Amino acid sequence: MSASPAAKPQWSEHKNSEGRTYWSHSVTKQSVWEKPDELRTPFERALGKTQWKQYTSKDRPYYVNSVTKETKWDLPPELVELKQKVERDEAYKVEKARRKAAGEPTPSPPRSRSGSPVGHDAVARYGDRRGSPTPSDESSDEEVITWPMGGFLTHEKAEEAFMYLLKKEGIDENWTWDQTMRKIVLDPLYKALNTLAEKKEAFEKYTHRIVAKRQAAKEARIERLRPVLHKLFAASSRIKSYSTTKTANEVFARDKHWREAKPDERILILEEFTTALRQREEESARDLRNRNIQHLGSLIRSLDINVSTTWRAAHNMILDSDEFRRSRDLQEMETIDILGVYDDYARQLEQDHEEEWRRLRIEHVRSGRKAREGFKALLQELQTKGQLTRTSKWKNTFRLVKNDERYLALLGPQGSSPLDLWMDAVDDISEEVERAAEKVEKVLEDTNREVKVDTSWEEFEKWVKDGNVAHVEDKMRRDVYDLMLERVSAAAADEARRAERRRRHRIDDLRYALKKVQRHIDIDMTFEEAKPHMEELQEYKDIEDEADRRTAFDKFILRQKEKLRESEDKSDRRDRMEVDEPSRSSRRDRSREDRHDSRDRRKSDKDRRYDYDDRDRRRERRREDEDRPDRKHRSDGADDRESKRARRSSEVRRDEVEEGEI
Incomplete structure (x- = not known):
């Protein structure tokens, strides 16, 4: 149904700011992007029912297939044929109208190659995009429904008449309700239903029925064509x-089954076949890869x-390998798969190696522990026999254990060495003592x-028995006596050294103090003659022993005589110098004498400073001695053990140098 000439001017063409064309209705004020049907040519309306759409790029038209997405600049062959048939149909209508106005017979409609009417054949062959019913889809002898006298008696009859109107006007599921209203509003059957809601409900029922019918027909056609096309593929x-699909169209262009299927059905059936084929290929490749691995x-x-072994060497x-060269499947394996197999095998080798190494390490630790326990037992035996005491030396113990299996077993394992265990045993004995x-x-x-230097063993034994020291074993009393005697002897020796050092310093103090009365003492004087000049010095009073005073005086006189000889030597050298340089020689001698005197003064000052510093050190050491008990010369456990260990290590090193055994 074409629009009347009076309705065409109601639509006007416009362009927006972007240059896109749209159409506006002057009465309804409606604006649409698509060209209204009233303004379309017969070919444009026929083109709208196919899968092709026409677009424009730079004023040049091109065509796009909405299903296959194929794009062409020129008019596709099927659209060329469609255009020709539409033109013949339009020419037939014009001739028919002319003959009718002239009273001549109606001409026969033009026929296509298949013998069907032109319009019907075009829609059936090139696909009605909107899915409008065609004579080939419906029975040609379908009853024509018209408006009955007195209206429709039932709602069902009225709904059936309304659906007949929709079918007659070519309405399909792609039409909107607004488009449908504009198409059928002038038809008398439009008023078959009373309310707008009933009409809209009938329209939706009609479109749903079309969709269901076409879907059922499509599924039946696919079920029928699927096995045939799969076998063909x-x-x-x-x-x-x-x-x-492009390849399939080229291969099966003349096959009747392929041509019978619609484009979307061809895509669906081909994708089903290729998907199944890909799955079989992937499964086959996966099985082959697993077998190769x-x-x-x-x-x-x-x-x-x-x-x-490195990866390069393993590769x-x-x-x-001969087996790899003989197998074509193995040769086709990817390098990454070969690397994966090697990684798995190398990881297994590493795990086995680590397990073996852990087992050997545990055995080594266990054997080392047993060896240490055996050597400790050997040291305990030596201690029981009295051959290992706190004063024992390693060189003496080594002679006793060097051929014992328990000593030899401890030379290999890691951990404490025989010398370490011997030191621990000696330290334990020392701590016990x-x-x-x-x-x-x-x-x-x-x-x-109190135990003194001259205390005898018998006297010490008697003191211990009188004191009822029952918790001290008999064999340990001798060690206790030796330890206490060592401490007392060491303290006495230290005190003797300090006393001797103090005596020497007092002698030096007096020797330097005699310089104060040097003008009263002549080098030829004896000690008794010089004694009156020294008695008032504090340094003289600090010395109690007369022999030490005489020693200090003798050192002073000896030094004065040495200085006198040095002065005489200087005079002799000065006399032997040339007469023409008396002033120069005298200056040189005076300078040299001044240097000697200055050196003597510096030496004296240095000695005095040394005496003062040493005196301060003595006083500080004396205070420390007073604060520390005379009979307790030991530190706490850890420091004492370390000092003893260091001392014994030095002794062991000396013994090793002497013996040359270890």
Whole structure:
């Protein structure tokens, strides 16, 4: 149904700011982007029912297939044929109208090659995009519904008449309700239903029925064509898992089954076939890869590959093996798959190596522990026999244990060495003796007795028995006596050294103090003659021993005589110098004498400073001695053990140098 000439001017063409064309209705004020049907040519209306759409680029038209997405600048062949048929149809209508006005017979409608009417054949062959019913879809003898006298008696009849109107006007599921209203509002059957809601409900029911009917027909057609086309695809060598519809159109262009299927159905059936083919290929490739991996895994285990073999060396071994060269499947494996198999095998080798190393380490630790326990037992035996005491030396112990298996077993394992265990044993004995000595000292203090340098063993034994020191074993009393005697002797020796040092310093103090009365003392005087000049000096009074005073005086006189000889030597040298340089010689002699005197003064000052510094050190050391108990010369456990260990280590090193055994 074409629009009347009076309605066409109601639409006007416009362009927006972007240059896009749109149409506006002067009465309804409606604006649309698509060209209204009233303004379209017969070919444009026929083109709207196909899969092709026309667009414009730079005033040049081009055509796009909405299903296959194919794009062409020129008019596709099927649209050329459609255009020709539409033109023949329009020419037939014009001739028919002319003959009718002239009273001549109606001409016969033009026929297509298939023998069907032109318009119907065009819609059926090139696909009605909107899906409008065609005579080929419906029965040609369908009853024509008209408005009955008195109206429709039932709602069902009225709804059936309204749906007949929709069908007659070519309404399909792609039409909107507004488009449908403009199309059918002037038809008498439009008023078959009373309300707008009933009409809209009938329209929706009608479109749903069309969609369901076409979907059922499409599914039936696909079910019928699927096995035939799948068999056709499988028989063709050009159809692969990656083939597209374009390839299939080229291969099966003359096949009636392929031409019978619609484009979207062709795509669907082809994708089903290629998807299944890809799945089979992937599954086959996956099975082949798994077999190759298993085969390569058994091959790589037969090669000489260990935990230290690198990937490059292992790869060369695999490629050079006879089994790999004979197998074409293995040769086609990807390098990344070969690397994966090697990584798995190398990881397993590393785990086995780590397990073996852990087992050997545990065994080594266990054997070392047993060896240390055995050597400790050996040292305990030596201690029981009295051959290992706190004063024992390593060189003496070494002579006793060097051939024992328990000593030899400890030379290899890691951990404490025989010397370390021997030091620990000696330290333990020393600590035990020191604890016993503390108890004995406490008992002796309670009885007002003290061990001195001249205390004999018998006297010490009697003191211990009288004090009822029952917790000290008999074999340890001798060690306690030796320890206490060592401490007393060491303290006495230290005191003697300090006293001797003080005596020497007092002698030096007096020798330097005699310089104060040097003008009263002549070098030829004796000690008794010079004694009156020295008695008032404080340094003289500090010395109690007359022999020390005489020693200081003798040193002073000796130094004065040396200085006199040096002065005489200077005079002789000055006399031997040339007469023409008396002033120069005298200046040189005076300068030299001044330097000697200055040197003597500096030396004297240096000695005095040394005496003062040493005196300060003596006083500080004396205060420390006063603060520290005379009979307790030991530190706490850890420091004492370290000092003893260092002392014994130095002794052991000396013994090793002497013996040359270890």
